[in-house]
Amino acid sequence: MNKLTACPLDCYDACSVVYGEGKLKGDPEHPYTNGYLCPHLNHFWKQERITQPRLHGKPVTMEEALAHLQTLVRDGLDGNGVLHYRGSGNFGLMQAVTDHFFASVGATLTEGSLCDGAGEAGVVEGRGANRVLPPEQIEKSEVVVVWGRNIPVTNSHLLPMLKGKKLIVIDPVRTALAERADLHIQLKPMGDLFFAMLLARFIVIEGMHDEAYLEEHGEEYEDFYELTQTVRIKAVLEMIGLSLGDIGDVLAAFQEKRVVILTGVGVQKYRIGADVVRAIDAIGVLLGLFGKEGCGVGYLGSSASGIDSPFAKARRFEPKATAAFSDYDTVFVQGANPAAQMPDTNRVEDALAKAGHVVYFGLYENETSALAELVIPAKTFLEKNDVRTSYGHNALLPMPACESGGMGIGEYDLSRYLCEAFGVPIQSEEAYLEHFRSSGEAQGGKTVVKGREALPYAEGFETDDGMFAFLEEYDFDFEMHSDYFLITPKSPHSLNSQFSRETHVHMHPECGFAEGVLLRVLSETGEVTLPLRHDDRLRHDCVLIYSGTPGVNRLTPSLLSYEGKNACYQANKVKVEVC
Numbered sequence: 001m002n003k004l005t006a007c008p009l010d011c012y013d014a015c016s017v018v019y020g021e022g023k024l025k026g027d028p029e030h031p032y033t034n035g036y037l038c039p040h041l042n043h044f045w046k047q048e049r050i051t052q053p054r055l056h057g058k059p060v061t062m063e064e065a066l067a068h069l070q071t072l073v074r075d076g077l078d079g080n081g082v083l084h085y086r087g088s089g090n091f092g093l094m095q096a097v098t099d100h101f102f103a104s105v106g107a108t109l110t111e112g113s114l115c116d117g118a119g120e121a122g123v124v125e126g127r128g129a130n131r132v133l134p135p136e137q138i139e140k141s142e143v144v145v146v147w148g149r150n151i152p153v154t155n156s157h158l159l160p161m162l163k164g165k166k167l168i169v170i171d172p173v174r175t176a177l178a179e180r181a182d183l184h185i186q187l188k189p190m191g192d193l194f195f196a197m198l199l200a201r202f203i204v205i206e207g208m209h210d211e212a213y214l215e216e217h218g219e220e221y222e223d224f225y226e227l228t229q230t231v232r233i234k235a236v237l238e239m240i241g242l243s244l245g246d247i248g249d250v251l252a253a254f255q256e257k258r259v260v261i262l263t264g265v266g267v268q269k270y271r272i273g274a275d276v277v278r279a280i281d282a283i284g285v286l287l288g289l290f291g292k293e294g295c296g297v298g299y300l301g302s303s304a305s306g307i308d309s310p311f312a313k314a315r316r317f318e319p320k321a322t323a324a325f326s327d328y329d330t331v332f333v334q335g336a337n338p339a340a341q342m343p344d345t346n347r348v349e350d351a352l353a354k355a356g357h358v359v360y361f362g363l364y365e366n367e368t369s370a371l372a373e374l375v376i377p378a379k380t381f382l383e384k385n386d387v388r389t390s391y392g393h394n395a396l397l398p399m400p401a402c403e404s405g406g407m408g409i410g411e412y413d414l415s416r417y418l419c420e421a422f423g424v425p426i427q428s429e430e431a432y433l434e435h436f437r438s439s440g441e442a443q444g445g446k447t448v449v450k451g452r453e454a455l456p457y458a459e460g461f462e463t464d465d466g467m468f469a470f471l472e473e474y475d476f477d478f479e480m481h482s483d484y485f486l487i488t489p490k491s492p493h494s495l496n497s498q499f500s501r502e503t504h505v506h507m508h509p510e511c512g513f514a515e516g517v518l519l520r521v522l523s524e525t526g527e528v529t530l531p532l533r534h535d536d537r538l539r540h541d542c543v544l545i546y547s548g549t550p551g552v553n554r555l556t557p558s559l560l561s562y563e564g565k566n567a568c569y570q571a572n573k574v575k576v577e578v579c
């Protein structure tokens, strides 16, 4: 019999999945999933799993593994502490049940993000809260501006909704979407803050701003207009690789009535990421796009919006992007591969080696499982109960267990074991699941998270005074000319470090190096050697290495964004040399 579940992966689309006879299919009834899945789930079975727990490299039983885990946690709590480092390998809400145990016994958890935290900080500063722009609004638009988001790769279920619309892509790479767009602005990486401010300035100069809307929702806009006047037009356009014509072309598209801007994580992998996203939001405010049918600015919305956590809260935190593993006796890694996916791999490896004991709790072998003392296999999403939400739409999707038995242990069972061993109260699995399920309500034939609006910000912004808080100042000290920009977007074949990972460095064919040659790529933080793949979608001043490529994060720095405690994967420039 078929069962309905949802894809567990960290992805905008959060697909509804039909499971039957050992096969996974896209739910044809679900309005966004539309009956198809992407390669990650289509090939889900091919990925080899960890089948047995391992201690110091030797197989042990699950009972032995859990008993050892208990000892490591106890010793850590009695000594220099325990760090619980949870990643985004599985996006189910029940993944956080381990937080309940670790927080209750006084362990340290992580704060900030490797992902969208800088942009989210900018959104929250400006709008007061980070709401999802529902796909229904995107569908009703006439013009879609895709700004630092690679929709065909990372958010492919949105593609049908872009059909027939005027499409503008702002991206240093000529992505597949840029290829078919009406306009592609191939700016320099890190050029977005200035481009957004210049667009804002010309919107006001041309009188395209919505004065009635601004009086009600953005009364400080004139101060922001003044700030944009500090940007020297000619020098800055030259610096970001654009012309006045590019500004004119984008403004022309803004003349249409229903405009949507979709911002992705690409624009905010820098220390000033919050300011960039806030400046892009300002364009939406000037044009009066928020709270209007078929309009809006959508970033990765908060997936936790509308969900109350039933789990204990921690009091101590480490920043996720720069966690000091070596300060702890016991580090428990769950659903993550920090030895590859955190920035500054050389530092991370060193810090993990100096931590007392590293435990890895996951599905697949990776750089982190290779250096863990204790490895505990998890169950897949098909073998345990969960519920999920998304940062790309408002649906609440149940994920009931579809298969029984199997290898590994689920997050709830592992947490219950630890809670019982340490005398920490824990509710039944069903009570938590019911708590999450009851956060949903029926809306137009599907279940959505209660309280999430079909048209966010229709009543104004959620700041203290209800007004959009425009950017008041900015810092910009990025070297835009020497060396190469490093861009590290998502790959079509992997989900960060899960599944089929990329192995090349990409540069334009006119970069002066032969296809296939081994290139050493160097930054302030480290180096990596990879074979070169020519890629004429790139600017001449860019080196592209996909997220998940082994070694890419040897090049990226241990820096936090100025706001949002986010990793800054594109903050280092790089040099290249032939090996």
Ligand SMILES: Nc1nc2c(c(=O)[nH]1)N[C@H]1C(S)=C(S)[C@@H](COP(=O)(O)OP(=O)(O)OC[C@H]3O[C@@H](n4cnc5c(=O)[nH]c(N)nc54)[C@H](O)[C@@H]3O)O[C@H]1N2
Pocket (backbone or CB within 6 Å): 010, 011, 012, 115, 116, 147, 148, 149, 150, 151, 153, 154, 155, 170, 171, 172, 173, 175, 188, 189, 190, 191, 192, 263, 264, 265, 266, 267, 487, 488, 489, 490, 491, 492, 493, 494, 495, 496, 547, 570
């Ligand atoms: N196939 C696949 N899908 C995924 C993932 C995956 O690994 N693989 N990961 C998931 C996760 S965890 C996330 S967070 C989302 C993120 O998904 P997206 O938001 O799409 O993020 P990225 O692919 O990192 O970058 C998006 C685009 O930004 C561009 N870019 C890079 N630097 C700049 C810049 O300075 N300015 C501008 N304007 N653009 C820039 C890149 O060229 C790229 O096309 O995707 C999710 N979906």
Ligand SMILES: Nc1nc2c(c(=O)[nH]1)N[C@H]1C(S)=C(S)[C@@H](COP(=O)(O)OP(=O)(O)OC[C@H]3O[C@@H](n4cnc5c(=O)[nH]c(N)nc54)[C@H](O)[C@@H]3O)O[C@H]1N2
Pocket (backbone or CB within 6 Å): 010, 086, 087, 088, 089, 090, 114, 115, 116, 265, 334, 335, 336, 337, 338, 341, 342, 361, 362, 363, 364, 365, 366, 378, 379, 380, 381, 488, 489, 490, 495, 496, 497, 498, 546, 547, 548, 552, 553, 556, 569
């Ligand atoms: N250079 C560069 N680095 C990046 C990025 C980038 O764009 N460029 N992107 C960053 C972003 S946006 C993100 S979100 C992070 C992601 O980085 P991580 O959070 O480290 O995620 P993954 O690499 O997907 O690794 C997830 C692991 O989770 C495990 N897992 C999967 N399902 C389950 C489960 O049900 N239970 C348990 N216990 N484990 C499970 C799998 O074994 C898998 O190896 O990477 C960041 N790193």
Ligand code: SF4
Pocket (backbone or CB within 6 Å): 007, 008, 009, 011, 012, 013, 014, 015, 037, 038, 039, 040, 041, 156, 157
């Ligand atoms: S990874 Fe994204 S697009 Fe692919 S099946 Fe999962 S939710 Fe759908």
Ligand SMILES: [Mo]
Pocket (backbone or CB within 6 Å): 010, 114, 115, 116
């Ligand atoms: Mo992410």
